[in-house]
Amino acid sequence: MGKAQKKTGKGRLDKYYKLAKEQGYRARSAFKLIQLNKKYSFLENARCCIDLCAAPGGWLQVATKYMPVNSVIVGIDLVPIKPIPRVVTFAADITTPHCRNLIRGELKDWKADVVLHDGAPNVGSAWVQDAYSQSELVLMSMKLAAEFLIKGGTFVTKVFRSADYNNLIWVFNQLFGKVEATKPPSSRNVSAEIFVVCRDFLAPKHIDPKFFDPTHVFKDLSASVPEEGETGVSSKSLQVNVFQPEKKRRHRDGYDDGNYILFKKATAGDFIRSSDAIAFLGSVNKIAFETEEEKEWLKLDVTTPDVVTNCEDLKVLGKGDFKTLIKWRMALREEIGLDVKTKETEELTEEVEVMEDVDPEEEIQNELERLNAEAAARAKRERRRANEIKTRTIQRMQLQMTAPMDIGMEQHDASLGGQDDMFELDDAHRAMRGKGGRGLDESDAESDDGSAAPEDSDDEALDSEEERERKLAGLEAELDGMYDAYQDRLKERDAKYKVKEARKNSKAREEWDGIEKGSGSDSEDSSDEGGWDNVQAAKERAGEDSSDEEDSDEDSAPVAGTKRRANELRGSAQSRKKARLATVAPASGDAKLSRTAQVWFSQDCFAGADVDIEDDEEEEEEDADEEDVSMDVDEEDAADDALQASSDEDDDFEIVPQEPDDDAGMWDVEDDNEDEIKQTKIKKHGLLTAEAVTLAQQLVNRQRTRTDLINDGFNRYSLNSKDDLPSWFLDEEEKHYKANIPITKEAVAALRAKMRALNARPIKKVAEAKARKKFKAAQRLEKAMKKAEGVNQMSDLTEREKAKQIENVMRKGMASKKQKEVKVVVAKGSHRGVKGRPKGVKGRYVMVDSRMKKEVRAQKRKEKANKKRKRT
Numbered sequence: 078m079g080k081a082q083k084k085t086g087k088g089r090l091d092k093y094y095k096l097a098k099e100q101g102y103r104a105r106s107a108f109k110l111i112q113l114n115k116k117y118s119f120l121e122n123a124r125c126c127i128d129l130c131a132a133p134g135g136w137l138q139v140a141t142k143y144m145p146v147n148s149v150i151v152g153i154d155l156v157p158i159k160p161i162p163r164v165v166t167f168a169a170d171i172t173t174p175h176c177r178n179l180i181r182g183e184l185k186d187w188k189a190d191v192v193l194h195d196g197a198p199n200v201g202s203a204w205v206q207d208a209y210s211q212s213e214l215v216l217m218s219m220k221l222a223a224e225f226l227i228k229g230g231t232f233v234t235k236v237f238r239s240a241d242y243n244n245l246i247w248v249f250n251q252l253f254g255k256v257e258a259t260k261p262p263s264s265r266n267v268s269a270e271i272f273v274v275c276r277d278f279l280a281p282k283h284i285d286p287k288f289f290d291p292t293h294v295f296k297d298l299s300a301s302v303p304e305e306g307e308t309g310v311s312s313k314s315l316q317v318n319v320f321q322p323e324k325k326r327r328h329r330d331g332y333d334d335g336n337y338i339l340f341k342k343a344t345a346g347d348f349i350r351s352s353d354a355i356a357f358l359g360s361v362n363k364i365a366f367e368t369e370e371e372k373e374w375l376k377l378d379v380t381t382p383d384v385v386t387n388c389e390d391l392k393v394l395g396k397g398d399f400k401t402l403i404k405w406r407m408a409l410r411e412e413i414g415l416d417v418k419t420k421e422t423e424e425l426t427e428e429v430e431v432m433e434d435v436d437p438e439e440e441i442q443n444e445l446e447r448l449n450a451e452a453a454a455r456a457k458r459e460r461r462r463a464n465e466i467k468t469r470t471i472q473r474m475q476l477q478m479t480a481p482m483d484i485g486m487e488q489h490d491a492s493l494g495g496q497d498d499m500f501e502l503d504d505a506h507r508a509m510r511g512k513g514g515r516g517l518d519e520s521d522a523e524s525d526d527g528s529a530a531p532e533d534s535d536d537e538a539l540d541s542e543e544e545r546e547r548k549l550a551g552l553e554a555e556l557d558g559m560y561d562a563y564q565d566r567l568k569e570r571d572a573k574y575k576v577k578e579a580r581k582n583s584k585a586r587e588e589w590d591g592i593e594k595g596s597g598s599d600s601e602d603s604s605d606e607g608g609w610d611n612v613q614a615a616k617e618r619a620g621e622d623s624s625d626e627e628d629s630d631e632d633s634a635p636v637a638g639t640k641r642r643a644n645e646l647r648g649s650a651q652s653r654k655k656a657r658l659a660t661v662a663p664a665s666g667d668a669k670l671s672r673t674a675q676v677w678f679s680q681d682c683f684a685g686a687d688v689d690i691e692d693d694e695e696e697e698e699e700d701a702d703e704e705d706v707s708m709d710v711d712e713e714d715a716a717d718d719a720l721q722a723s724s725d726e727d728d729d730f731e732i733v734p735q736e737p738d739d740d741a742g743m744w745d746v747e748d749d750n751e752d753e754i755k756q757t758k759i760k761k762h763g764l765l766t767a768e769a770v771t772l773a774q775q776l777v778n779r780q781r782t783r784t785d786l787i788n789d790g791f792n793r794y795s796l797n798s799k800d801d802l803p804s805w806f807l808d809e810e811e812k813h814y815k816a817n818i819p820i821t822k823e824a825v826a827a828l829r830a831k832m833r834a835l836n837a838r839p840i841k842k843v844a845e846a847k848a849r850k851k852f853k854a855a856q857r858l859e860k861a862m863k864k865a866e867g868v869n870q871m872s873d874l875t876e877r878e879k880a881k882q883i884e885n886v887m888r889k890g891m892a893s894k895k896q897k898e899v900k901v902v903v904a905k906g907s908h909r910g911v912k913g914r915p916k917g918v919k920g921r922y923v924m925v926d927s928r929m930k931k932e933v934r935a936q937k938r939k940e941k942a943n944k945k946r947k948r949t
């Protein structure tokens with residue numbers, strides 16, 4: 078067990094660790110043996126097993142589990158192993174003769190079927206001497222295996238991927254019929270360990286002792302003699318390909334024989350004359366200029382200062398520097414005549430152009446054809462490209478991947494051939510014109526006629542600010558148009574969208590209906606009927622500046638947020654909505670009225686009708702309250718109630734016209750109207766959303782304060798203005814701009830519990846049935862009491878008779894009516910076709926046949942469908 082593998086290290090406590098704990102194995106390594114045995118099945122038939130390096134005993138536990146009951150299992154380790162049933166253990170060093178004697182003493186004449194070895198020297202610890210490496214330990218365990226294994230037996234050992242690995246495998250192959258290296262899944266990938274399963278022990282009579290001699294087995298065989306002519310360059314194994322450097326590896330091979338210094342210097346002459354320049358560069362540290370000839374080279378032009386510097390320390394050079402050196406070598410070799418210039422021969426070869434006699438007309442013809450072909454090819458390319466873009470756009474729209482902005486961009490791109498930036502509108506425009514393409518606005522119609530203005534005048538026109546703005550507006554209009562078309566397509570395709578839109582519209586209508594109810598006029602005609610004008614006039618009377626639409630904004634919190642949808646219906650609906658909610662300076666009698674009512678009733682036609690108004694308002698309130706009792710609270714009414722409530726709250730205060738609310742027209746994460754509805758619901762029914770519960774909990778637990786909430790309201794989004802933004806952009810925002818609402822687990826749990834409690838309640842029908850039953854029982858009791866009273870007043874009866882009769886009456890009254898039994902007669906066999914009472918049936922009966930149920934249901938279905946059809 079290496080030092081690096083800390084028990085608390087990352088990944089140490091993996092699934093095998095947990096499994097081992099669960100299954101009672103002493104070490105996670107137990108699974109390695111389980112997996113090895115699963116693959117090679119060497120334990121099931123083994124009668125004797127020796128486990129070398131067995132502490133703490135995981136493998137021994139596996140052996141006891143998988144080997145036959147009466148088998149012999151011996152475990153040896155440097156450290157004592159806690160007793161395991163049916164296992165003999167020793168504390169010994171497996172590399173010593175003492176260990177061998179202990180095993181011999183235990184096994185007597187027996188031979189082991191399996192020898193296991195999972196040893197790992199822990200360098201520096203008390204376990205093992207530093208001198209022994211893992212490979213040596215493996216070799217020692219193999220020596221014991223060779224002594225104690227039966228012919229055909231199995232030796233399983235752990236080896237590490239190292240320079241010794243191949244040597245070990247070679248030795249194993251000398252002693253075993255099958256040698257396979259494997260890494261069980263439970264062995265960590267980060268670990269260099271591999272398990273070698275050596276099967277079919279050959280049990281040779283004589284084994285060469287060199288097989289177990291580490292100095293012999295691990296002798297480096299790969300060191301080769303230096304190549305001829307490569308003075309100063311040692312073994313090939315030390316050469317590095319400087320152009321394809323490999324990862325740094327530990328030099329397990331150590332130093333070359335007879336060469337124990339790391340720093341190597343070679344001369345420039347060696348380098349220039351070496352046959353393998355790359356290998357040379359990889360094997361030396363410095364190239365020196367020592368001889369007279371080499372010093373002469375320093376004066377040559379090819380020997381740049383870079384070259385000289387690079388030669389100083391080759392170990393710090395990069396690829397580029399090595400290339401410089403290689404080039405320098407090539408140049409110098411040519412210079413000193415080692416290589417012959419290939420260029421020279423090239424230069425000597427003269428190129429002779431053979432000119433043919435061509436007819437000038439034919440030449441012109443050819444040229445024309447070529448130009449035509451080129452033009453056709455270009456046109457084809459452009460067409461294909463435009464088609465591709467179109468198809469892509471359609472696909473993306475079908476997949477709902479594209480925002481209308483994309484459409485605009487792509488169409489733009491398509492017409493521009495993708496060359497211009499979409500924001501360089503006039504450049505793009507010019508480009509389109511230049512290509513004879515159609516412009517994006519109407520003004521381009523002229524150029525389409527073929528009567529294109531000369532380019533210069535065009536440029537002049539485009540340069541003018543006015544023109545540019547006009548084009549921008551045209552582009553925007555086009556984008557809007559495309560967006561509308563896109564929305565239409567969406568509507569056609571998406572049923573859900575239709576429903577949503579319908580709901581939206583109906584809501585918007587309902588909002589406005591609040592005012593219309595009173596006026597009884599169509600919203601469009603409201604000005605005629607006095608709705609809008611009157612409201613404006615009322616505002617004026619109230620001292621507000623009617624010219625400024627924003628001034629009509631609300632002054633109290635529930636009204637402060639401008640309606641999101643109303644915003645979409647910018648213009649008429651929104652302003653009317655605002656007007657509806659506008660504040661009027663209250664006259665003394667108006668104090669009790671809602672703001673809506675104040676505005677409405679401040680119209681001229683209601684002048685002098687204060688008392689009635691109040692009464693009406695009260696009636697309205699009552700109506701609203703009545704409706705609130707019902708299960709399905711109309712959301713719109715709820716919103717109205719909210720407004721009502723807020724105005725009621727303000728009753729004690731004088732309502733004064735306010736400055737336009739800064740928040741109006743700001744981003745709202747959700748629909749304001751929905752917000753209002755939610756607020757009203759929360760007021761009425763308590764905390765309904767996880768968000769609300771979370772906030773409430775946080776407030777109660779003092780995790781948040783009121784100030785925190787107020788502060789949270791001021792964020793980077795709170796001042797985003799919605800003014801002048803295109804509707805598609807607002808739509809997108811509504812869809813994708815969702816606030817990350819903090820919800821706690823506790824809040825969700827609390828809500829769930831609440832819902833569970835609600836669900837546990839009986840459904841409405843059951844409750845009604847129970848109530849009916851109770852009611853009927855009470856009625857019966859009342860009736861019985863009346864009867865008993867009558868009996869009591871009878872004078873001709875004795876007290877005893879009276880008591881008896883009263884008892885009877887009460888019993889009958891208390892008892893619930895028995896349901897009359899209905900006999901079900903299946904209309905089959907002798908009953909088939911029977912019209913009257915079937916024979917032998919007394920009392921109430923009903924005739925049924927097997928198909929009846931289905932037929933009745935089908936009938937009902939049909940009727941229902943017919944009704945629906947008639948309605949639509």
Ligand SMILES: C[S@@+](CC[C@H](N)C(=O)[O-])C[C@H]1O[C@@H](n2cnc3c(N)ncnc32)[C@H](O)[C@@H]1O
Pocket residue numbers: 078103104106107129130131132133134135136137153154155156169170171172195196197198199204205214
């Ligand atoms: C990875 S643990 C073995 C785990 C064991 N297979 C199990 O499943 O419980 C390696 C063991 O090798 C032992 N070891 C290392 N060198 C040894 C040696 N020379 N003789 C005996 N045991 C040795 C260590 O004491 C250590 O307990």
